[in-house]
Amino acid sequence: MIHEVNCKKIITRTKIPVAKYVINPYIGCSFGCLYCFAQFIGPFKYTSSKWDRDLWVKVNAADLIEKELPKASGDFFLSSVCDPYQHVEKKYQLTRRILQLLRSHFREAHIMTKSTLVSRDVDLLRELSVTLTITTDREDVRKILEPGAPAVEERLNTLKKLKEDGIKVSVFVGPVLPMNPENLAKQLSKYVDNVFLDALNYHRLVNSVYTKCGWQEWLTEEKFFETVEVFEKIFGKDNVRY
Template sequence: MRVDIREIQAKSVLTPSSLPGAEYVVNPYVGCTFGCKYCFAAFIGRWKHPGEEWGSFLDIKTNAPEILLKDLKRLSKKLGAKNFGTILFSSVTDPYLGQETKYKITQQCLQVLVNFNYEGKVAVLTKSPLVTRDINLFQKLNSSVGLTLTTLDDKIVQFLEGNAPPASARLNALQKLNSAGVETYVFVGPLLPYFTDRFDQLDKLFNKIEATGTKEIWLEHINLSPKIKERLFNYLQKEAPELTPKFQEADTHEYRDKLEATVKKALRNTNLNLAMGSIIFHGKVKP
């Protein structure tokens, strides 16, 4: 897919967040060229880039490092501290897209936090092994670096996560981060209906994660809000219509209750620590 890249000037970069485990988020880019089919952030395209397909555009916030420093100075003056809680990179883009190799916006923002001596946690969440480039910066911060891993099967990655790097590359990145002494976690989100919801699938995935040396895991139920559903189900209907009812079924209490019991059973075979003590669920409760 052709990607339309634009350089833009951001007005503010450090945004308050209501996400679990993050007080602020930094999104160095607008859009995400990985283009996952279940992406909850795709709604951004509708108002920033109406008519453009999610994954086909990317705005580069070239002044993000400079604005981040201004935001940090303003907040630390207001709060009288250099710790405002956890700052997450990122919530509606991936901070280590291929374009980060050229533009280095995430890297420069992390350097700003190092130079500022930010004392709070700096969390990163990505699907890309490019994250290992910045190990030296993570070692200087109070950091926690997460890789998203929804399956071990690269065919499923290609099917649902578009241009995102293969699962094996993410596992290797985790291993590298752990060997360098960086605190890590894995985000299994969303738990994929049909592909990652049986005991044997979860057991294999959790064991692979544990073998990298990672100790913490975050789990999330699939969010099937109307906006996500529209895009995802259109895709499924076109590419694999037999999967639509299986994903539809995941939008029920019964499915989530059963999945939670299966997940807990599979986790008992490992020493992984389940963050928040349960599976995160952002969707609207539907009977």
């Protein structure tokens, strides 16, 4: 269910290394990734709603940006507890409007998304930076753990398009999900020179699913570092961060 709301504040200070401020145009996320911390960290936890079904659209976000921006000097991150390009962005275009305002005020911004919709805004991204999240090369894994997110192949095609359009783009392989590490690393190496990997942090959210699917080894620290080693062989140790 989609709820349109007016919020009181939209720009928030953050400790995320890439930016001083964070903007979340939405509460909740229709991608519904089973492992996502935003289910219980951030405003969604106070809604008593179902993750992947209920979503709040901050319809006055752009108006607030214009009011708050003069007092916010620094870089911006979109977004920390939602995907700024999830499905409803196609209709509401909050992220697009926010980027327009940031650019008009000469602010730097970094976008992180799983969505193919990001390529819609290529005209606004040329002076910004984009990180595309690609967590696996297996579509069967994606369908279970990231049920509402775009297919793996679609994300790879989006990565290619952004690169060809001259956008500063990077890849976040996080959390590392069951995959063929060599295959994914080779595919990503066609478009980016370095990658960032992160382990799955909240095992309790997916323990039962991993057990049912026979993926338990992917919950171990050993499997994560095995994956890192494969990526290091293909990208070089200096080009893999984790």
